[in-house]
Amino acid sequence: MTTLYKNRLFWPSLILVVMLAVNAFTSNQFIAFQDGHLFGTLIDILRGSAPLILVALGMTLVIATGGIDLSVGSVMAISGAVACLLISDLPNQNSLSGVFIAIGAAILISLAAGLWNGALVAVVGIQPIIATLILMVAGRGLAQLFTEGQIINVQSGPYSALASGFFLTLPIALLIAAAAVGLTVLLTRRTALGLLLESVGGSPTASRLAGIGARRITIMTYVVAGGFAGLAGLIASADIKSADSISAGNLIELDAILAVVIGGTALIGGRFSIIGTVLGAIIIQTLRVTVVAIDIPAEANLLFKSVVVVALCLSQSPDFREKVFGRFKRPAVQKVGAPA
Amino acid sequence: MTTTDMTPVTKDGGGPVLNKRRRVYKPNSRYIPILATLFLLIVMYSSGVANYRNFEDPSVIVNLFRDNAVLLVVAVGMTFVIITGGIDLSVGAVISLTTILTATLLKADWPPLVVLPAVLLLGALIGAGQGAVIHYFKVEPFIATLAGLFLARGAALTINDESVPIRDDMWREISDFRIVLADGVVTKPIAIVAVLTVVVAAAVLAWTRFGRNVYAIGGNADSALLMGLPVGRTKIAVYTLSGFCAALGGVLFSINSTSGWALQGNGMELDAIAACVIGGVLLTGGSGFVWGTVLGVLVTGLIRTIINFQGDLNAAWARIIIGVLLFVFIVMQRLVTRKAK
Amino acid sequence: MGEQSPVLEMTGIRKVFPGVVALDGVDFRLFPGEVHALMGENGAGKSTLIKTLTGVYEIDGGEIKLGGEPVSISGPLAAQQAGISTVYQEVNLCTNLSVAENIFIGREPRKFGKIQWGKMRRRAAELLARLDLDLDVSAPLSSYSLAIQQMVAIARAIDVDARVLILDEPTSSLDTAEVAQLFRVMRRLKEDGVAILFVSHFLDQIYEISDRLTILRNGKLISEHRTEELSQVQLVEKMIGKELAALEDLEDKAQSNRERAAEAKPLLEAKGLGRTGAIAPYDLTIHEGEVVGLAGLLGSGRTELARLLFGADKADTGEVLVDGKRINLRDPQVAMKHRIAFSSENRRTEGIIGELSVRENIILALQATRGWTRPIPRKQQDEIVDKYIKALQIRPADPERPVRNLSGGNQQKVLLARWLITEPRLLIIDEPTRGIDVGAKAEIQRLVAELSDGGMAVLFVSAELEEVLRLSHKIAVLRDRRLVEELENTADVDADRIMQTIASGATS
Amino acid sequence: GCSKDDGGTASGDDGQIVLGFSQVGAESGWRTANTESIKASAAAAGIKLQFSDAQGKQENQISDIRGFITQKVDVIAFSPVVTSGWDAVLKEAKDAGIPVILTDRAVDSTDTSLYESFIGSDFKVEGTKAGEWLVKEYEGKTGDVNIVELQGTTGSAPAIDRQTGFGDAIKANPNLKIVKSQTGDFKRADGKTVMETFLQSVPKIDVLYAHNDDMGLGAIEAIKAAGKKPGQDIKIITVDAVKDGMTALAAGEINFIVECSPLLGDQLMETVKAVKAGTPVEKRILTKEGTFTQEEAKAALPTRKY
């Protein structure tokens, strides 16, 4: 019991549960079964968090190596733009093979974007934040160029199923995110990748001298992050059946980083927690929904959000818990010097 | 050749120097990134002059300081934070809060000489609060200041979500005051304030004990603590400084535009961080100079100026060109630095 | 001096870390004008006692009195202000700052708030000259080796006007001359009435400098003695709780194996290998089963020589042959493919990965050679790790503890284990016994001898000549970043002979 | 002014008029259409366009305008990011003798001599038009009508004015109630998520008022996913009339659109020429725009350019 309480994910989980309870209270249908699939606010939240989960997943790996990826939002925009452009050119937008080709092309381009970032960071040796800033700025420009600044609409059943379809009573978007999470957990925890990532993040020099190909691993994480961002871009664009290269994934990097940190992964790299990240992403999405559900006026949205974030980060700080709730025991003796 | 006596017997300090080794001289490599940046900046400027009409006009350079006065001030504060190994995402929001608060208070007929110190103090307090949370509760700077961002911008939007004009005489007069540098070359007080801030900050960072503590903490906070440096105090101080600089930036903003707006300075944090990094400040902490940051600001400003003079780019191309210029610049800088080392 | 009242008195000190009682009711007294040695095995709690004293850790029980007054010291800054000056075990300096700044930071000479750089540099240079160091004081500390950094840390500590000076293993990376220099300074301070707490695993040094010693074992106080009243053998017995086996046989074995080794197949040959600014081109051949020792002063280039053989730094001249075939040593991975292992002297920044566990740190190199797709099964990991925790007596014997929380000596053992499990053909170990207690040091030496018996070649770098002489079949002597002589370690080779070589810079 | 008229101006040697135009950004399809319109009209009118994009930041826009002053263009036009804070830079333009024209959005300078003219729509009127249609639609009905509102970017002029105009128009009818109002940031994706939550937390929604087409289109997706019919179960009113919106209107998924035309290029170029020639221009030029019902949309759609 005490160990549960001390777990660093305990408080975030509690905050999530509270917010979900609020939603359950305000919503007509929290969870229900309808038209052969699950339905309701909870499902909306989970489905809505799929893109963020995907982006944050890649971000977790990048952060584990001590890097950061600001370009994920732009990659989302590119991927959505590419897919929608290809699909809108199809003679039959409902053709499965055509949609698959479009998706494949979008993912390939996203992977290439990740490779570019990885190469800048690991080969050229540019600081990650600035290396990915380049693609963050230019990438959205590319997406705008592809779409000529317009919103590209598609009317493709198979494509929009990515976001709003259901499979085995569950939203496909959620299943995709779950599969990505499963794959990442498998890749990092069932192979030695996780260890090597943490090692590179913990100390690049020591890792190099231990014979770890830090460069290749670093590149790989950016590639994976690019791929996941691309996938997220597809889901986001399928959700609105169009590619909006201007606003797709705008500022998602901040939310993703926030999710990672809420999940207990330190930004300096090293130890990472995938489950924590997933939890963080769901919390952020729930927060977004809760703001609307409990009628916070638009101009106070941010204020509310900040209160939750402050509560979250303080609750996670062992030092805060100790200093505020902890025992106040101090030997009754004279103090030497000023406190540091 | 010095004869060396290796037996571990005691020997008086007065004798021939024992165990003296040859010193392998290494050039001080800390200035190389800055010199590289400066060099590339000059190259960039020259190509602007070669390609565009009126680019050689001295106002181009003078305006660079004035248009980027706010960024300069904010980036200077950010430099301190980054050198300690931290980051401050709240600066843009503090600007917002400052401008809207200034405008609202002035509209409510508060005397300007009360408003000015009040908003600066508020900025410093926000910074200090963040610093305290970071130091005492060991919350990551990124997340503590992100919360600060939400809080400050949230407060700004709650105060007023519309832009508010400033009609106060003092603000207007400062805003309109022209400083003629040469015939046809005019600048404004905000540029002077920015330059002064830079000079003072550079001096503080280079010449004071506080400045050196900032570097020490960025190099290795644990060591700094064991060396008996006031780590907590210094950390809180740099965030306070950054908050203050952001508030000062906000004031400059409100002077520049004689208005306040809750979205003013949105995204400025990223510009400031980028400017620092381009100027050779290491995000891992412990290394960098205020002058580097100034060059970083000038680089981003010059890129914007070039795009403005180019004049036929649409949004998509403008972004791509900014990205490409940034890329070329960073890679060149990297190559030059690598070569020199 | 027994009549004097202690300047520092700690009674019943208790410190508990999650899962470990690091200090359990320890008493400790320090008198003005004495050098007091704190003795104990790796992990006995020496560094922890020091850190509770300087306020790095909050104590869980007990009392600290300074000059007779009970105090609670809130942190290193407060300790410094209370007149306690400390050199911590792992060099704790800021390598991004210049040498001069590292010495003076926090107490820079100032005028109107502005730091007087010139004065600071001058004073730093003077201070270092007292330790016989001639450094470019405005160069960043990172451009100097760990040994130099250690000296800088000492310079910083002795310049403070302190009544208590704490030196936690200051000599672990110093050579004899440096140590002598340090002792000279310590004696002078002692005469001035400074109380010095000194930690070292070198018994000779303890007997040379200390007046009194306190022995810890497993976090408990064993006893306190006047140094001259306790023999070395007794001291070791009290430290490790049992008798220590002699090591003399090793030396004989090395002698007898020498010829065999020299006749074995050459494993690795370096031809004209060099790197500008680091080490002049050198030739070196290492045979299978041969132990090659590197001797030289601080900064003579031993580390640099060793790093080139592992590809940790890239050579700019010469070539390396393994089994007679040329290899392209562009990075450590290539070296590891040829089963060359290298354990760095700088364990904190180039060795351990602090937040990973002991187990993960140990299997890291092995895992790296297998590639990420073939993880070592957990069961096998546990077996290997258990085996080496036992063999090297890593304490606490908990494989899941973050390695950061281990005592310095135990971290070193973890690193050794990391490389041993890769079963290398050539093991390059740079200062493997640095900071290791007498018992473990003997174990490691024995291990090296055994491994070479089994056919493993070892390149052994150590500041302790004695060790090098005991283990090596062949000794390469360096001076001024140049390999000046290669000596067969015959019976007539001894420390003096090597010192002579170094001193004369013999090239003949 | 202080500009030296020695041929150092940016104008071509052939005396071509140079227009410096600073756009807010490229935040929406509407904006892109606006930009395109200006570019096309400039080319057609033989005016050399120096175009720059402020990416939604006032500081960028101010420096862009200063850049134009340095370049010594003939006329400056811009769509201000915000209403306040232009006095200083406008004064600089005036001092340099460069006339300024505002497009799309107004500024609140008290000194109206700082600019020649303001071309653009009246957002408040747009909101009012939307409200009036709704009042007419429910004329004679007394039952409660639950309205949800998707606001534009918090604090932006169109969001504020469209909200006020709409609110004023329905004020007289107490049965028309805005039950929820939340920002969708003018984006489709946000329109969809916010609408999802509206649908979950409001038992019965009758009307959706979205401050632009994009949010409305996003909301339509949410409505469909909830198993309701947009345009029938929930009546939808939007502003803008971009092509996608018109298509949805024609398809019966939206009920009414208030036009906010981005095509003010031609009007701008005319004004630029007039200003340059020294002929007086009107201080306030309204863009030509109307409203569309479903039938009107069907008719207008084939010839719609954006």
Ligand SMILES: Nc1ncnc2c1ncn2[C@@H]1O[C@H](COP(=O)(O)OP(=O)(O)OP(=O)(O)O)[C@@H](O)[C@H]1O
């Ligand atoms: N921060 C910490 N957290 C948990 N355990 C710790 C921590 N620091 C030290 N320990 C444990 O406390 C014990 C004493 O360690 P300490 O560093 O004092 O040993 P030491 O006597 O200095 O050894 P060495 O000679 O190797 O330096 C060890 O078991 C160590 O693992």
Ligand SMILES: Nc1ncnc2c1ncn2[C@@H]1O[C@H](COP(=O)(O)OP(=O)(O)OP(=O)(O)O)[C@@H](O)[C@H]1O
């Ligand atoms: N007395 C000295 N004065 C100036 N520089 C020195 C001195 N001693 C060492 N150095 C510098 O230290 C750096 C590294 O030398 P290093 O000490 O690693 O060699 P080493 O032979 O491996 O010594 P050790 O392994 O004993 O520390 C070099 O850059 C050298 O210039």
Ligand SMILES: [Mg+2]
């Ligand atoms: Mg120790």
Ligand SMILES: [Mg+2]
């Ligand atoms: Mg060495």
